[in-house]
Amino acid sequence: MSERIPSRDVTPDPAVGQHPPVSVQQNMYASxxxxxxxxxxxLFQRLRRSANWVLMLLFFGMxxxxxxxxxxxxxxxxxxxxHILGGTFYPQEFMLLSWLLIICAFGLFLITVFAGRVWCGYTCPQxxxxxxxxxxxxxxxxTRNRRIKLDRQPFSVDKAWRKTAKHIVWLMIALATGVTFVGYFTPIRELVVALPTLEAHGWAYFWVGFFVVFTYLNAGWLREQVCIYMCPYARFQSxxxxxxTLIVSYDTARGEPRGSRKRDADPKAQGLGDCIDCELCVQVCPTGIDIRxxxxxxxxxCAACIDACDSVMDRMGYPRGxxxxxxERALEGGKTHILRPRLAGYLAALLVMMGLFAWALGERVPLEFDLERDRNSLYQQTRDGRISNVYTLNVRNLDDREHIYRIYVDGPEGxxxxxxxxxxxxxxxxxxxAIELTLDPEQIDMPSKTIEVRLVSQSDASISQTRxxxxxxxxxR
Structure with missing residues (x-):
């Protein structure tokens, strides 16, 4: 039987039956x-840090x-x-947002099928x-050892200033995060002036405060708890x-049995694998797991354990990896299939959605209007005997420049x-x-007639809409 990637066994003990006894307490949350x-x-930590700084630069700078x-x-x-990069969008264009969210979802599915949770390790805001x-x-x-020692030692001036400085910097980052987030909804140049002078709107203070607390707790205190217990992505990724699928994995066949040894010792002569049981891969893991x-x-x-293990392999003179x-297929000795049906399906769906989204943006006309007939009266008769209907136009110019629109009507003759x-x-x-349309009674052979109202920009004929x-x-009679 082929060896599979080892996984943590959480199956109930068969000795007590298919399900655990009622008296057995199962903790769903560990302290x-x-x-x-x-x-x-x-290498991977340089890639991750570069991606992190770019994302933060975009968030804080945009x-x-x-x-x-x-x-x-x-x-x-x-x-x-x-307003997004020169374009103005309205709630009526919610379909574009829906498409964008679907594109993001299929993109996430594609990345997960191909390379596991790299989104979490490299680009997730948490x-x-x-x-x-x-x-x-x-x-x-x-360093890690110094922090452990600092937490264990009694209160001192050195400990006090280091802890205080850390939490002050954390709160400053959280404050910058909150102000920046609200700055996407209120012009930030006005916001940073209004906040300290107490001239900002009450909701601005609420949301800044909310994100200060949210960021400080999530990134400073909860950290891995968010990934383990709060994030749904961790639950359905499997x-x-x-x-x-590319995953971070420990090569059991090569590493076991693990054990310490001298650098110049022959592990095979001692009956050992390449793992020296230094636990460096555990110490660098942000969620505290043992990848072995x-x-x-x-x-x-996040591949921190890969960089840690590779550094140890280099010092010991062993091959990396x-x-x-x-x-899983490669660990079994087989050949990894990069292009496979599920991956191809997600890729095809993603490309189709991106194409439709690009087409929708390209065909998007920066003009929107609603046409509603006056319902207070069915019709009126003018002095010259013509039949009159009144309509209300609600026109929105979605362009970043002024337009003069000409109104054209089409319907029954006359x-x-x-x-x-x-x-x-x-x-x-x-x-x-409000616009008024009239028609000769002789042209009315039915209680109602279909009409069309079209608006066309005088400066750009491609900007037009019809209702x-x-x-x-x-x-x-």
Missing amino acids: RQHIYVREIKG PWLTWGGRPAVWFDLPAREF SVWTFLYIWVEHRLEG VMFDRD DGLQYECIS LVRYTT LTLVGNDTLRIGANSSRIA ESRFIGQIR
């Missing part, structure tokens, strides 16, 4: 044991960028306008901010894994627009206007 994460250097005289990214909830807080901890409290116990849902694929990104046939609307503005309604009149 938190503080994890002293050791700092490690290596609200300060301007585009066309306003923030490049600004979700203006009171005005129900969402991991990004946790690693930032751990980085501050290393700078102010020292459904998307297959035998060709097999595949575990707590693993976030005792802990590595690999697949349908006429009364009054001005143009509308001037400023950039990213809306306007409500359909009904013209109501009385049939002459």
